[in-house]
Amino acid sequence: xxxxxxxxxxxxxxxxxxxxxxxxxxxxxxxxxxxxxxxxxxxxxxxxxxxxxxxxxxxxxxxx
Numbered sequence: 001x002x003x004x005x006x007x008x009x010x011x012x013x014x015x016x017x018x019x020x021x022x023x024x025x026x027x028x029x030x031x032x033x034x035x036x037x038x039x040x041x042x043x044x045x046x047x048x049x050x051x052x053x054x055x056x057x058x059x060x061x062x063x064x
Contacts, residue, residue: 026061030057
């Protein structure tokens with residue numbers, strides 16, 4: 001779109017749409033990770049390690 005010299009607001013809208021879609025995929029993946037990997041880690045007594053990892057990911061999302 002930039003190479004085509006499209007109107008800047010159109011490009012920005014597309015960028016936001018792509019970002020929102022990627023965020024949704026990230027949240028779905030995080031949910032699956034919590035439901036499976038973290039839950040299994042907690043059952044094995046390794047919950048603190050998994051929770052620290054998840055918190056770091058969440059901090060990364062909240063920095064934006």
